Amino acid sequence: MNSEEEFAALLCHEYSHISFKHTTRSLFRNLGTYVILSIVLSDINGIMGVLLENAHTIKSLSYTRALEEEADRNGLKLLIASGVNPSGMVNLFKHLKEKNAGSIDVPEFLSSHPLLDERIKYIENEYRNKYNNYPKNERLASIWKKI
Numbered sequence: 001m002n003s004e005e006e007f008a009a010l011l012c013h014e015y016s017h018i019s020f021k022h023t024t025r026s027l028f029r030n031l032g033t034y035v036i037l038s039i040v041l042s043d044i045n046g047i048m049g050v051l052l053e054n055a056h057t058i059k060s061l062s063y064t065r066a067l068e069e070e071a072d073r074n075g076l077k078l079l080i081a082s083g084v085n086p087s088g089m090v091n092l093f094k095h096l097k098e099k100n101a102g103s104i105d106v107p108e109f110l111s112s113h114p115l116l117d118e119r120i121k122y123i124e125n126e127y128r129n130k131y132n133n134y135p136k137n138e139r140l141a142s143i144w145k146k147i
C-alpha cells in the first residue's frame with residue numbers, strides 16, 4: 001500500500017466482512033446446500049460427490065463476489081463517515097491491479113472477487129462529484145507513519 005488512505009480502505013473493507021458476518025453466512029449457506037443435496041440424493045459419494053462439490057463451488061463464487069461488493073460499498077461508507085479520502089479505496093484497487101499486471105486474467109464467473117476494473121468503476125461512481133474536499137487526516141497519517 002502506498003498511503004494511509006489505502007490502508008484505511010483495506011481495514012474498512014475487512015471490517016465490513018466481519019460486521020456483516022460474511023464468513024458465518026457463507027458457512028451456513030454452504031452447509032444448507034449439502035443438507036438439501038444429501039436429503040434429495042440420499043447418499044453423496046464417488047464421482048457424484050466430486051461433480052456436486054465442483055458445481056457448488058462455481059455457484060458459490062457469485063455469492064462470494066456479492067459479499068465482496070457489499071464489503072467494498074460499506075467500506076467506502078465507513079471511509080467517508082470517518083473523514084478519510086475515499087479515493088484511497090480506488091487507489092488500493094489500482095495498486096492491486098498493477099501488482100497483478102502480467103498474470104493471467106481469470107473470467108469473473110470463475111473468480112471469488114469482482115474484477116478490479118469493475119470494483120474501481122462502482123467505487124468511483126459512488127463518490128465521484130459528491131466527496132471532493134478531504135483535508136489531510138493527521139491522526140491517520142500519524143498511525144501510518146508508525147506502521
